[in-house]
Amino acid sequence: xxxxxxxxxxxxxxxxxxxxxxxxxxxxxxxxxxxxxxxxxxxxxxxxxxxxxxxxxxxxxxxxxxxxxxxxxxxxxxxxxxxxxxxxxxxxxxxxxxxxxxxxxxxxxxxxxxxxxxxxxxxxxxxxxxxxxxxxxxxxxxxxxxxxxxxxxxxxxxxxxxxxxxxxxxxxxxxxxxxxxxxxxxxxxxxxxxxxxxxxxxxxxxxxxxxxxxxxxxxxxxxxxxxxxxxxxxxxxxxxxxxxxxxxxxxxxxxxxxxxxxxxxxxxxxxxxxxxxxxxxxxxxxxxxxxxxxxxxxxxxxxxxxxxxxxxxxxxxxxxxxxxxxxx
Amino acid sequence: xxxxxxxxxxxxxxxxxxxxxxxxxxxxxxxxxxxxxxxxxxxxxxxxxxxxxxxxxxxxxxxxxxxxxxxxxxxxxxxxxxxxxxxxxxxxxxxxxxxxxxxxxxxxxxxxxxxxxxxxxxxxxxxxxxxxxxxxxxxxxxxxxxxxxxxxxxxxxxxxxxxxxxxxxxxxxxxxxxxxxxxxxxxxxxxxxxxxxxxxxxxxxxxxxxxxxxxxxxxxxxxxxxxxxxxxxxxxxxxxxxxxxxxxxxxxxxxxxxxxxxxxxxxxxxxxxxxxxxxxxxxxxxxxxxxxxxxxxxxxxxxxxxxxxxxxxxxxxxxxxxxxxxxx
Numbered sequence: 098x099x100x101x102x103x104x105x106x107x108x109x110x111x112x113x114x115x116x117x118x119x120x121x122x123x124x125x126x127x128x129x130x131x132x133x134x135x136x137x138x139x140x141x142x143x144x145x146x147x148x149x150x151x152x153x154x155x156x157x158x159x160x161x162x163x164x165x166x167x168x169x170x171x172x173x174x175x176x177x178x179x180x181x182x183x184x185x186x187x188x189x190x191x192x193x194x195x196x197x198x199x200x201x202x203x204x205x206x207x208x209x210x211x212x213x214x215x216x217x218x219x220x221x222x223x224x225x226x227x228x229x230x231x232x233x234x235x236x237x238x239x240x241x242x243x244x245x246x247x248x249x250x251x252x253x254x255x256x257x258x259x260x261x262x263x264x265x266x267x268x269x270x271x272x273x274x275x276x277x278x279x280x281x282x283x284x285x286x287x288x289x290x291x292x293x294x295x296x297x298x299x300x301x302x303x304x305x306x307x308x309x310x311x312x313x314x315x316x317x318x319x320x321x322x323x324x325x326x327x328x329x330x331x332x333x334x335x336x337x338x339x340x341x342x343x344x345x346x347x348x349x350x351x352x353x354x355x356x357x358x359x360x361x362x363x364x365x366x367x368x369x370x371x372x373x374x375x376x377x378x379x380x381x382x383x384x385x386x387x388x389x390x391x392x393x394x395x396x397x398x399x400x401x402x403x404x405x406x407x408x409x410x411x412x413x414x415x416x417x418x419x420x421x422x423x424x425x
Numbered sequence: 426x427x428x429x430x431x432x433x434x435x436x437x438x439x440x441x442x443x444x445x446x447x448x449x450x451x452x453x454x455x456x457x458x459x460x461x462x463x464x465x466x467x468x469x470x471x472x473x474x475x476x477x478x479x480x481x482x483x484x485x486x487x488x489x490x491x492x493x494x495x496x497x498x499x500x501x502x503x504x505x506x507x508x509x510x511x512x513x514x515x516x517x518x519x520x521x522x523x524x525x526x527x528x529x530x531x532x533x534x535x536x537x538x539x540x541x542x543x544x545x546x547x548x549x550x551x552x553x554x555x556x557x558x559x560x561x562x563x564x565x566x567x568x569x570x571x572x573x574x575x576x577x578x579x580x581x582x583x584x585x586x587x588x589x590x591x592x593x594x595x596x597x598x599x600x601x602x603x604x605x606x607x608x609x610x611x612x613x614x615x616x617x618x619x620x621x622x623x624x625x626x627x628x629x630x631x632x633x634x635x636x637x638x639x640x641x642x643x644x645x646x647x648x649x650x651x652x653x654x655x656x657x658x659x660x661x662x663x664x665x666x667x668x669x670x671x672x673x674x675x676x677x678x679x680x681x682x683x684x685x686x687x688x689x690x691x692x693x694x695x696x697x698x699x700x701x702x703x704x705x706x707x708x709x710x711x712x713x714x715x716x717x718x719x720x721x722x723x724x725x726x727x728x729x730x731x732x733x734x735x736x737x738x739x740x741x742x743x744x745x746x747x748x749x750x751x752x753x
Contacts (some may be wrong), residue, residue, distance in 0.1 A: 134568075192617075217622055238709075242570055242739060245620055271620065287624075289520075289617050292573055292599065293740035294545050296615075381566075411570060412621035 098122065099132050100163045106143070106153035114150035132291045139163075151215040158226060160206045162336050168339030173202040174233060174346040181205070183225070185212035187232040188285055188301040188305055195234045195289070202344065206231040213303065215283055216272065221303055224312050227323075229304040229338045233345065236297050237353055241290040244298060246358045248272050248286045251300050253361035255282050256346075256368050258340035262332070264324060267370045270398050272410055275306075275370055279322035283307045302341065304376040306332050357394060366392040371415060376400070379414040385420070426450065427460050428491045434471070434481035467491075486554060488534045488666050496667030501530040502561060502674040509533070511553070513540035515560040516613055516629040523617070526670040532670065534559040541631065544600065545613055546658035549631055552640050555651075557632040561673065564625050565681055567617040572626060573740055574686040574724040576614045578676045579628050581689035583610050584696050585676075585701050586668035590660070592652060593697045598726050599646045599740050602632075603698055607650035609633045621631045630669065634660050685722060694720040699743060704728070707742040714746070 101122055101413040105113060115126045122129075133151060137143055140157025158165060162178040169175055177200060184190055191205045210223035210230050223230045235247065248271055255274050259266040266282075267275040274282035285301035308323035324332050352358035366372065371389045378387050378400065387400040390407065397409040429450055433441060446592035450457075460667045461479060465471055468485025480582045484492060490506040497503055505528060512518055512535040513658050519533045538551035538558045551558045563575065576599055587594040594610075595603040602610035613629035652660050680686035694700065706728065707713050715728040718735065725737040 165628075216619060240739065248620060285619065287617070287619050290615065291544060292576060292614050411568065 098124065098128075100166065103130065103141070103153070106151060107156075110153075112146070112149040112152045114148075114314075117150065123170065136344055140271065142249065158233070158334065159208065160229065160334060164336045165339045165342075168336050170339075170343045170344075171202075171346040174349070175202060175204045175342045176200070177203040179203065179205045181207040183207060183209040183211055186210055186214050186301075187230055188214060188287055188299050191234050191299040192287065192289070192297075193302075195299060199234050199297075201234060201236040203234040204231055205234075206338070210303075214285065215303075217283060221283065221285075222308075222313060222317070222321075223303065223380075225309060225310045226334075227287065227312060228306050229334055229341070231303075232299050232301045233342075234297055234299055235349070237295060237349075239353070240290065240293055241295055241297065243395075244286065244288055244290075244295065245271065246352060246361070247298055247300060247349070248284050249365045249392075249396045250347060250352050250358050250361040251284045251286075251302055253348050253364035254341050254345035255284075255302065255304070256364055257344040258330055258337055259324075261340050261344075262337060264328060266368065268365045268368045269370050270365065270392060270415065271396070275325065276322065276327040278370070279327065280320055281322055281324050281327065286409070303412050304337065304341075306334050306337060358396070359394060362392060362394055362396060365396075365424040371398065375418045377416045377418055378410065379416075380410070389415075426452065426456075427464055428494065430457065430460050430714045431464065431469070431481070431484070431491055434479060435484075438481075440472075440474070440477040440480045442476075445478065459618040485537065486662065488557065488559070488662060493663045493667045495671075496664050496671075498667075498671045499530075499531050499674040502677070503530060503532045503670045504528070505531040507531065507533050509535040511535060511537040511539060514538055514542050514629075516542060516615055516627050517556055519560040519562050519627040519629075520615065520617070520625075523627060527562050527625075529562060531562040532559055532748035533562075534666070538631075542613065542629075543631075544613060549611065549613075550641060550645070550649075551631065552635075552636060554632050554662075555640060557630065557662055557669070558628045558630075559666065560627050561670075562625055562627055563677070565623055565677075567622055567623065567681070568621055569616065571601065571723075572614065572616055572618075572623065574680060574689070575626055575628060575677070576612050577693045577720075577724045578680050578686050578689040579612045579614075579630055579673060581676050581692035582669050583630065583632070584692055585614075585672040586665055588654075589668050589672075590665060592656060594696065596693045596696045596745065597698050598693065598720060599724070604650065604652065604655040606698070607655065608648055609652055609655065610649055632665065632669075634665060686724070687722060690720060690722055690724060693724075699726065699745065703746045705744045705746055706738065707744075708738070717743075 115129050118129050119126045142154035144152045157405050158237035161180045187205045187207050207230050209225035213221035215221040256266045269275050271282045272284040282304040288298045289296040305323035307325045311323055348361045374389055376389055378385055387402050389400050391399040393399050399409055401407050443457050446457050447454045470482035472480045508523045515533045515535050535558050541549035541551035543549040580596050584594045597603050600612040601608045610632040616626045617624040623658035633651035635653045641649055676689045702717050706713055715730050717728050719727040721727050727737055729735050
């Protein structure tokens with residue numbers, strides 16, 4: 098109902114009487130008043146004068162269903178959006194509700210994460226209203242070993258959403274999105290599985306949208322950045338968030354249909370910052386140098402080692418050697 | 426403290442005065458009386474006469490830490506045992522407590538499961554006091570794709586424990602233990618993981634120990650059985666349970682040290698009922714005939730298809746064709 102009221106106010110773009118809203122939506126004027134009150138609490142600036150009615154001054158910059166649904170064009174992904182003001186971690190919350198049976202496509206978004214996580218439990222800075230901190234719950238009927246492709250699907254969705262808004266994103270396999278060789282987005286894929294059956298997958302997507310330099314810890318400023326810092330422009334979070342989900346639905350649908358995810362892989366290959374580079378690979382306790390040849394259709398990185406042998410990396414840590422003298 | 430009292434009563438094998446117990450353990454006679462009361466509630470039959478003291482008549486047939494620890498010889502596995510009278514599923518409970526940080530080696534045992542699960546959510550009959558329904562929480566620092574070997578490690582542990590007690594178990598890859606071509610034990614491996622990092626693995630081991638034919642649903646009697654039905658002898662559950670955990674610790678330790686699990690794989694190969702057989706393979710929506718060549722060191726089943734090509738199965742459903750006319 099609140100979404101309908103917002104739509105009416107947006108459409109009118111002037112005062113609209115309580116009676117008109119009431120007639121339009123078939124609920125009492127008292128109910129309308131209550132909804133308006135609740136919308137104000139959510140951050141909507143709404144003027145109200147007796148005899149003139151209500152007028153929307155400004156919608157809040159929030160990633161609520163009300164706000165992002167105007168840009169959304171999906172049927173499975175984001176059919177359920179659970180929005181938080183602050184939460185420890187959207188991935189942790191998603192696993193909790195996935196364990197209890199949340200439907201495929203459920204999206205958990207928080208304006209802020211107090212304990213945001215990157216891979217291997219690393220900290221992920223997630224300040225309020227400055228990024229997109231969200232997780233998508235999936236239940237693909239594929240083998241757990243194919244799940245690394247879903248990370249590539251998410252990476253490709255972010256690249257396509259960026260392109261739609263005029264930003265040129267690159268992919269650092271397997272799970273980082275880069276602008277000017279700095280990380281502006283990370284993807285954290287977690288799953289609960291049996292040997293040959295996935296219970297659920299949670300794809301965490303953290304986008305540094307409008308963070309300033311001061312929002313990053315000192316030791317990250319050389320490696321991480323935000324779209325705003327790199328482009329110089331304040332970015333519409335709602336639009337970007339919805340576009341990512343739109344592209345994700347298309348690319349994920351194609352992955353589930355043929356379990357190959359070719360389009361996603363093609364995008365990640367085209368925008369790879371690793372292919373053709375000398376890199377250091379960290380795998381378990383092993384560190385070795387290699388040259389990156391390709392990203393294969395299974396989403397594996399194909400490398401050539403110093404002894405000339407080729408190998409496929411399923412996942413792992415790869416740093417570009419020589420790039421600004423540090424690992425990215 | 427209760428464990429110490431039980432040990433004293435067992436050792437004495439006659440009446441022992443409250444004063445003697447009290448002196449021995451350094452606690453008050455009132456405390457002893459309370460512990461005895463609690464032990465009786467757990468099922469211990471203990472006689473008590475004034476001036477004579479306490480005498481243990483019979484210990485209960487329960488899989489409590491008190492009872493199985495006398496057969497246990499482990500340091501990591503089962504250092505923590507959580508025992509339930511009845512529970513929905515030991516795997517589900519294990520995932521719950523693993524999410525909250527339970528230590529590696531924690532074992533959850535229940536005398537009965539009201540919602541016991543097999544693979545793919547299938548029902549697993551788990552009547553009270555008649556089987557071993559337990560789960561082990563592990564945190565191996567290996568790649569998620571190597572986790573299928575842990576199922577083989579558990580299967581090998583059950584085979585070795587059976588051998589120790591005089592039973593000849595066979596392995597139906599990837600996760601069933603057979604006697605006379607009937608399933609007497611199933612292993613359910615579940616994990617929570619990132620792409621290249623395991624949060625935890627839960628290994629559910631369900632052993633049909635002393636079930637009678639009437640304990641099985643009609644449609645399972647041709648495929649499933651119990652050790653008691655197949656051997657004709659009532660089996661000591663406590664001993665078998667502890668032996669499985671003892672062997673599991675040795676085999677798992679060797680897997681974690683070299684991430685190969687060679688001994689476990691060798692046992693599963695030696696006792697395989699599939700190698701050398703014509704089988705039907707179900708993989709996703711695909712069904713095809715094949716001949717089983719080997720179990721390789723990665724725990725994959727190596728098969729030869731009708732067209733002569735060889736393939737490795739990571740996991741899946743395999744039925745022996747022609748065996749009693751049905752799939753096992």
